[in-house]
Amino acid sequence: xxxxxxxxxxxxxxxxxxxxFDGVIHGYKxxxxxxxxxxxxxxxxxKSAIILLRSKGYKILIYSTxxxxxxxxxxxxxxxxxxxxxxxxxxKEKPACMCYVDDRSIQFNGDWPKTIKDIVGFENYIDKEMxxxxxxx
Numbered sequence: 285x286x287x288x289x290x291x292x293x294x295x296x297x298x299x300x301x302x303x304x305f306d307g308v309i310h311g312y313k314x315x316x317x318x319x320x321x322x323x324x325x326x327x328x329x330x331k332s333a334i335i336l337l338r339s340k341g342y343k344i345l346i347y348s349t350x351x352x353x354x355x356x357x358x359x360x361x362x363x364x365x366x367x368x369x370x371x372x373x374x375x376k377e378k379p380a381c382m383c384y385v386d387d388r389s390i391q392f393n394g395d396w397p398k399t400i401k402d403i404v405g406f407e408n409y410i411d412k413e414m415x416x417x418x419x420x421x
Contacts, residue, residue: 299382300372301337305348305360307387307410309369319350320359326367334369343372351376 306312311324334344346364350356351374360374378384387408392399407415 299341300343300345300379302345302347302379302381302384302386303334303371304384304386304388305346305350307408308385309346310363312387312410313413319353319356322350322359322363326369331367331369334371338370338372345373345375345379345381346371347375347378349376 303309306316307327309326309330310322311327313324317323338344346360348356348360350360357374357376364371364374373379387410388406390399390402390406
């Protein structure tokens with residue numbers, strides 16, 4: 285039985301959460317270095333977040349275009365082992381999930397004019413951090 289804190293936080297048993305790999309799990313500060321070349325450390329807090337979500341019954345499914353080739357899928361699997369991050373699946377396609385966490389997404393709320401404005405002004409957190417470093421240099 286779930287505790288009241290889990291219920292208050294909206295945790296639901298047996299739901300799947302889709303996580304993009306690059307920029308959500310893999311820090312991706314150095315950008316694309318090749319399908320099997322994964323150089324950066326994990327994003328701060330990702331391991332503990334995944335542990336918490338899995339302990340509440342969520343299935344964590346990773347999706348990445350790296351998985352279009354077996355060497356990319358193996359690189360992700362090796363990366364997760366290296367950093368001791370446990371997930372429930374890895375896929376080249378976005379799996380059917382309750383929700384998705386992606387550093388390059390815009391949440392659609394039914395308002396197309398706002399969505400277009402969000403698209404035109406889009407900048408993910410990595411781009412913002414890099415722009416900030418260049419400004420401060």
